[in-house]
Amino acid sequence: MPVTVLVILLFLAFIFASGIKIVRPVEVGIIEFLGKFSRSAGAGFNWIFPGLQTMRKVNITERRVDIDPQSIITKDKLNAEVDGVVYYRVIDAKKAIYEVNNFELSVPSLAKTTLRAVIGKMTLTEANENRDTINDEVEKILDIEISKWGINVVRVELQRIEPPPDVQDAMNQVVKAENEKIAALDLATAIETKADGERRAEIKKAEGIAAAIRLKADADGDAIKTVNEAAERYFVGNAQLLKRLETVSEALRNNTKIIVPADSDLVNVIGELAGTTIPIKRP
Numbered sequence: 001m002p003v004t005v006l007v008i009l010l011f012l013a014f015i016f017a018s019g020i021k022i023v024r025p026v027e028v029g030i031i032e033f034l035g036k037f038s039r040s041a042g043a044g045f046n047w048i049f050p051g052l053q054t055m056r057k058v059n060i061t062e063r064r065v066d067i068d069p070q071s072i073i074t075k076d077k078l079n080a081e082v083d084g085v086v087y088y089r090v091i092d093a094k095k096a097i098y099e100v101n102n103f104e105l106s107v108p109s110l111a112k113t114t115l116r117a118v119i120g121k122m123t124l125t126e127a128n129e130n131r132d133t134i135n136d137e138v139e140k141i142l143d144i145e146i147s148k149w150g151i152n153v154v155r156v157e158l159q160r161i162e163p164p165p166d167v168q169d170a171m172n173q174v175v176k177a178e179n180e181k182i183a184a185l186d187l188a189t190a191i192e193t194k195a196d197g198e199r200r201a202e203i204k205k206a207e208g209i210a211a212a213i214r215l216k217a218d219a220d221g222d223a224i225k226t227v228n229e230a231a232e233r234y235f236v237g238n239a240q241l242l243k244r245l246e247t248v249s250e251a252l253r254n255n256t257k258i259i260v261p262a263d264s265d266l267v268n269v270i271g272e273l274a275g276t277t278i279p280i281k282r283p
Contacts, residue, residue, distance in 0.1 A: 019047045020046075029042075060091070062088070065086050065108040066084075072120060074120065074127060078123075085157050086111045087157075096149055099149045103146075106149070115158075131158050135158055
């Protein structure tokens with residue numbers, strides 16, 4: 001009896017240990033009884049009847065899957081090499097198990113097909129210029145399709161759109177030409193700005209010269225006026241004498257050398273040059 005009881009106890013212990021299932025917090029367990037859905041198991045300790053019940057665990061955290069590179073014919077009949085990534089999360093483990101056969105393979109496959117359908121409606125240029133639009137459109141369509149599987153699409157990211165090599169070369173030439181055009185416009189603007197600055201400087205310079213000429217003319221006019229007033233006052237009837245004095249003044253202004261005798265007065269010499277006699281008072 002003791003041996004039989006021991007065997008029974010060991011068998012029961014084995015059965016109990018075999019039925020222990022630990023579910024992590026990032027998982028949901030799907031328990032089946034003889035192949036039929038029985039219940040969902042939450043995180044922590046769970047026990048099933050070995051042989052009669054089975055458990056399948058489903059990860060419910062966000063997943064990242066690659067959309068394999070594929071060649072897509074765009075609206076303008078060009079072949080573009082395209083790939084991307086999809087981020088999704090299982091929100092209903094039961095549907096993910098029973099509504100689709102192997103959702104882990106089905107999601108990237110459907111994403112690949114959806115991406116081809118969306119980009120196929122665009123030209124290559126439109127696809128390159130509207131990546132965010134493509135991401136949003138693929139995410140929207142894909143989310144509708146796989147929501148019935150209990151899966152939610154978090155986001156879609158288009159990684160690469162590569163045109164054929166000859167088209168890429170042509171696009172590079174266009175970009176180069178645009179850059180050269182912009183550089184030429186910048187250079188022309190700089191030259192125009194410089195020329196405008198120089199023109200303004202010349203105008204300012206000319207205005208300064210003109211102002212100086214006007215000032216000199218005004219000064220000369222004032223001098224002439226002063227001379228005329230003096231001539232009218234002191235040299236009435238002596239125009240010839242005034243002319244001689246002006247000649248002497250001009251000669252002295254031009255640094256003309258005058259030899260003065262040792263026994264002569266400088267004032268008398270200047271008077272002789274002017275044709276007049278200047279009285280000198282001596283002490």
